[in-house]
Amino acid sequence: MQEGKALPAAQVNRDLLRSILETPRWFWPVVSLLGMVVLAAAVTIGIMVDRGLGITGLNYKVVWGFFITNFVFWIGISHAGVMLSAILRLAKAEWRRPATRAAEVLTIFSLMTAMIMPIIHTGRPWRILYWAFPYDFARGVWPNIRTPLVWDPSAILTYLTSSTLFVLIALVPDFAVLRDRTTGWPKIVYTMLAMGWEGNPRQWKLQIIAGVLLSALILPVFVSVHSIVSWDFGMAVAIKSWHSTVFAPYFVVGAVHSGVSAVVFAMILLRWAYGWQDYIRHEHIDALGRLLIVVATGWFYFLVMEIIFGIYGLEGDELAVRALQFLPGDHGVAYNIWMIVFVGITYFLPVILWLPKAWRRNLWIMSAACISVNVGMWLERYLLFVPGQANKQFQTFTWNDYLPQWPEALIVGATFAFVSMLMLLFSRVFPLVPLYDIKEGDILKTEMQIGRRTVPATFRED
Amino acid sequence: MATQAILGLFDDASAAADAGDALKASGVAESDYHFLTDIPYPEGAFGEPMERHSLFVWPLFGGALGIVLALVVAGMTPLAVPMTIEPKPILAMPPLAVICFAGAMLGAILFTVIGIAMSLRTRIASPHSDDRIATGLIGVLVNAGAAQEPQVTEILNDAGALDVTTNRA
Known part of the structure; x- marks a missing residue:
């Protein structure tokens, strides 16, 4: 895993700071286009707040539709940051170096986007404060800490705070490089952010220990966040098909599956957009592809177990939902067809594409596989949440199915534009590939003679 | 007494370590000179003492x-x-x-x-640095009194510094 030649530090600085010190011609038109989509969604949210959730397809009984599906999807994407950065940092995996920053930043922006979803889903967002804080003292309505809907914001805010601090601490040495290369007000800002960094041995030691400490601390948070998100469903008394005991690990592994796929696609886009062929190399995409085969198979195991456990109990409500998911029927939406599509594009198609080494090194094929996984993972959440609610149950007086309307479609689509826009704006002011990590990797590169072969190797201090 | 921040730039870690040894031998306190790098070097690579911390x-x-x-x-x-x-x-x-x-x-x-x-002993002010350190050179930063400046400069040059600059406080 040590392909590519070691590059001079000056060239690394020049190449990786190009996105900050120069503005590509495509940059502002693309950001403007994404901004317009986000603006359209903001206007739609305004209309929705004004007229109420009645303009969406939500109804009684399907009260959790596109917005909650999208919430879980973006929380899932956010798991890539910790998966790649913390685990690979602790494992001292050399190939992590170009991927960590983009993954961590994607975590932050995905979490921010995810948090918007339940807020607008409430219909009256200004009342969101009452979710976590006392409604009003006179009425004596207090948050119920026994519901996962209160655990959720506490876990997600912890994860967002942790991830942001993790990124900021890792950025400090790069802030110092920018401080020494800029003038005017950017220099003032970078000087403050660099916190007096000069690169002495004490600072480097603290920086490395901080990385290890924060990685170790953030890992349990990463597992807890998506577990708690799964309990939003698992602990909902009314919906029988959500009471699966494998939900927590199933959600966590699924989140890693979609998150790492999203990072791979983001890395391929960055490589193409900023000409970072020397930094984001085929070997990195190849390694991530191999990791994804393992993660995808782990996810597939939990998917099958979730279905088997559901059917094994032979409970009427549960069987009815499984029938709705898997069998053709007279209901409006052909869930069974969507189930086949979802399993095909989330597991079988991408894993087949990831198996041959040559295909893992083909960026077009990898892009297609990663997009396929994410479309599939979005569908997975939809097919997990909506049929359970749409199923006819005892004493249900309306038996509506769920057909999303234009506001939901527009807002969900705009979340992708929002995250892309934030990533691009971030790349305009901060390096998306860590400079010192790349330079350190290049310094540690070497070659070893083993018998008649010369193989790439890495020096490492434990 | 006014202090000077004298920065010697080296392209070789061994030469920078030799400069550190020579500074120590000449009576400069270990707390008065630092090695500045753009990547983390193994602890003790420049002969500097092991850093203690209470981060845990x-x-x-x-x-x-x-x-x-x-x-x-x-x-x-x-x-x-x-x-x-x-x-x-x-x-x-x-x-x-x-x-x-x-x-x-x-x-x-x-x-x-x-x-x-x-x-990290955070401070807002920019430290005495040189952007050539970010291109792979190793800096030896010495805080010395005005009277010591010629001697320190000579030690750094003798150890093989590519350039020596002084920032007067």
């Missing part, structure tokens, strides 16, 4: 504080305003554990970062 204490303290605060918020709320849902207890352990876990982790991470900021 911060997350422990923050975690404990986080648990206490979470217990207060998540425990006191249902006790103050009981919401009876039979047969569930008013003060249920599983939700308390979930909230306390989040509180402990948040406290630990916040205090780790505070600890890092304190240990």
Whole structure:
């Protein structure tokens, strides 16, 4: 895993700071286009707040539709940051170096986007404060800490705070490089952010220990966040098909599956957009592809177990939902067809594409596989949440199915534009590939003679 | 007495380490010179003493504080305003554990970062540096009195410095 030649530090600085010190011609038109989509969604949210959730397809009984599906999807994407950065940092995996920053930043922006979803889903967002804080003292309505809907914001805010601090601490040495290369007000800002960094041995030691400490601390948070998100469903008394005991690990592994796929696609886009062929190399995409085969198979195991456990109990409500998911029927939406599509594009198609080494090194094929996984993972959440609610149950007086309307479609689509826009704006002011990590990797590169072969190797201090 | 920040730039780690040895031999205190690099070098690569730190204490303290605060918020709320849902207890352990876990982790991470900021001896002002260090050169930064400047400059040059600059405070 040590392909590519070691590059001079000056060239690394020049190449990786190009996105900050120069503005590509495509940059502002693309950001403007994404901004317009986000603006359209903001206007739609305004209309929705004004007229109420009645303009969406939500109804009684399907009260959790596109917005909650999208919430879980973006929380899932956010798991890539910790998966790649913390685990690979602790494992001292050399190939992590170009991927960590983009993954961590994607975590932050995905979490921010995810948090918007339940807020607008409430219909009256200004009342969101009452979710976590006392409604009003006179009425004596207090948050119920026994519901996962209160655990959720506490876990997600912890994860967002942790991830942001993790990124900021890792950025400090790069802030110092920018401080020494800029003038005017950017220099003032970078000087403050660099916190007096000069690169002495004490600072480097603290920086490395901080990385290890924060990685170790953030890992349990990463597992807890998506577990708690799964309990939003698992602990909902009314919906029988959500009471699966494998939900927590199933959600966590699924989140890693979609998150790492999203990072791979983001890395391929960055490589193409900023000409970072020397930094984001085929070997990195190849390694991530191999990791994804393992993660995808782990996810597939939990998917099958979730279905088997559901059917094994032979409970009427549960069987009815499984029938709705898997069998053709007279209901409006052909869930069974969507189930086949979802399993095909989330597991079988991408894993087949990831198996041959040559295909893992083909960026077009990898892009297609990663997009396929994410479309599939979005569908997975939809097919997990909506049929359970749409199923006819005892004493249900309306038996509506769920057909999303234009506001939901527009807002969900705009979340992708929002995250892309934030990533691009971030790349305009901060390096998306860590400079010192790349330079350190290049310094540690070497070659070893083993018998008649010369193989790439890495020096490492434990 | 006015102090000078004298920076010698080296392209070789051994030469920088030799400069450190020569400075020490000439009577410059170890706390008065530092090695500046653009990547983390193995500890002791320049013959510098092992750094001690107490960073591990911060997350422990923050975690404990986080648990206490979470217990207060998540425990006191249902006790103050009981919401009876039979047969569930008013003060249920599983939700308390979930909230306390989040509180402990948040406290630990916040205090780790505070600890890092304190240990880095954070300052807003830009240190005496040289952007050539970011291109792979190794800096030896010496804080010395005006009288020592010629001697320090000579030591750095003798050790093979590519350039020596002085920043007068």
